[in-house]
Amino acid sequence: MQWSPEMRTGVRAAIASVAALAVLGPLGWFWFDSLVPGTYDMAAMGVADHGGGDPSGHRHTGGLSVADLRGPSGRPDVEVTLTADRRDGRYTLNGSSPGPEIRAERGDLIQVTLINGSVPDGVTLHWHGVDVPNGEDGVAGLTQDAAGTGERHVYRFVAADAGTYWYHSHQVSHEQVRNGLFGALVITPGPMTGDPVIAVHTYDGRRTINGVPGVSARPVTRARVINTDAGPIRVWATVPYRVVAVDGRDLVSPPVVTGRAVLVTAGGRVDLELTAPGRVEAGGGAALGPGAGTAEPRELVDLLGYGSPAPLGFDPGTAARVFDYRIGRRLGFLDGAPGMWWTVNGRLFPDVPMFMVRTGDVVRMTIANDSGEVHPMHLHGHHAVVLSRNGVAATGSPWWVDSLDVADGDSYEIAFVADNPGIWADHCHNLDHVPEGLVAHLAYAGVSTPYRVGGRAGNVPE
Structure with a gap:
């Protein structure tokens, strides 16, 4: 059979169409599946x-609602009103950034009224590091609706554990926290x-302490250091x-x-007690205390072996749940956008793990990072104890x-008791990484939430 030029052209077009379908068909499916x-x-x-x-x-229907997991009623011991504003891209609380420092004594009932x-x-x-009831946790679309302009929301919780903590927005948090809220x-x-x-x-590339760049001369004997930035x-x-x-x-x-x-991870805190009045350096020219500064030490305190062992109050060897939280990165689609995205256990958001527990469970979790960058991992509503790093057991x-x-390249094994019912975010506190997919959740059996991401309230927790 003699093929005409027209026939040859038609065959080539058909082959090209089939080849394109073979390539674009799976890509189209992956795109659709990522939406x-x-x-939701x-x-x-x-x-x-x-x-x-x-x-x-x-299951997450019926049973206990996040909306019912609230702080106690009664007259508050500490009562604060905070008004959030945005001016020229900078966020303030009661006109300042950082917002007002809140102090309470252990056992106090704290009430904070947030006005937008x-x-x-x-x-x-969000009350970072404070193991509040789930309904007070301040995560838009999960534990509450974001307060719109002119609206208010009241938080109530008992100051059960003495320590250094902080609070920050958990609505569009990668923007609002970076810019001062x-x-x-x-x-x-x-x-x-x-x-x-x-x-x-860090504001506009300049590191500050309590919003002030440079050195403040106030003498220091004990300092409560809070890292509110995105990296260590x-x-x-x-x-x-x-x-x-x-x-x-x-x-x-x-x-x-x-x-x-001492390395302080993003979102983390350390309390330092000086043997004599001195100065605390935070790098980048920021310091608190009198006198001349000193060069940054090369070596770090290794908290894995620092101090003396003591009882944990539970036995990690009896864990009822054992989880892996493996952080990686790969090419793919996230909500229809192509790119290099963070993965959890090899999966892209939203197909990431929901770690399921029951109240009273002892939980062990291995957090491993093979993504090419450091990640400050933050579990809401719980404190976990570090058992090992890269296979080396904690001894301090x-x-x-x-x-x-x-x-x-690091791998940590941690353990905790599931003693705070709810649905809890478990995410990277380099907050730019969260909308890029580095977020999972710890969920208790039978707990549901009436709140939705998106929707009328425009909830955007990341």
Whole structure:
């Protein structure tokens, strides 16, 4: 058979069409499969991971509602009103950034009324490191609706654990926190003390302490350092010092440190006690205290072996749930957009794990990072103890964390007791990474949420 030029052209076009369909068809499916609804139930997203435990009864309808998991009634011991505003891209609370420092004594009932003065995207407050009832956690679309302009929201919780904490927006948080919507929260074990807070934050490329660049000359003997930035920082003192607390939990028998700095992960806190009045350096030319500064030490305090062992109060060896949280990165689609996205256990958002537990479960989790970047991992509503790093067991004081710096190539094993029912975010606190997919959740059996991402309230937790 003699093929005419027209026939040859037609065959080539048909082959090209088939080849294009073979390539574009799967790409089209992956694109379609990546789309996230405009409104959705965060608790229904992802893939249920039971961690080897009993999967029965795990549903998010009926049972206990997040809206019912609230703080107690009664007359508050500490009552604060915070008005959030946005001016020229900068966010303030009561006209300042950071917002007002809140101080309370252990056992106090705290009530904070948040008023949205002029934040067009809405606003919430998350009590970072404070294990509040789930309905007070301040995550838009999961534990509440964002407060729109002119609206207010009241938070109530008991200051159960003394320590250094902070608060920040969890609505469009990657923008609002970076641009100033945060403040410090200090809970003391007894009568108020004047231990200074060192809230480290970078505004427009300039590192500040409590919003002030450069050096403030106030003498320091104990300092509460809060890293409100997206990445880790190093802090040190010009005199010998002890690391007496991490993430609001005291360390046991902390030895004196000389010639070393402490790494503070994004969202994390450390309390430093100086052996004599001195100066605390936070890098980038930011410091608090008199006198001349010192060069940044090369070595770090290794909290894995710092201080003395002590009972944990539970046995990690009896874990009912064992989870993996493996962080990676790969090419794909996220909500229809092509790019290099973060993965959890090899999956792209929204097909990431929903870690399922029951109240009272002992939980072990391995957090491993092979993504090429450091990730400060933050679990809401719980404190976990570090058991090991890269297979090396912890030997020092129990190292309790709510924010853990997981460097590229590192693997940590942590453990905690599931003792705070709810649906809890478990995400990277480099907040730019969250809308890029680095978020999962810890969910208790039988707990549901009436709130939705998107929707009338425009909830955007990331």
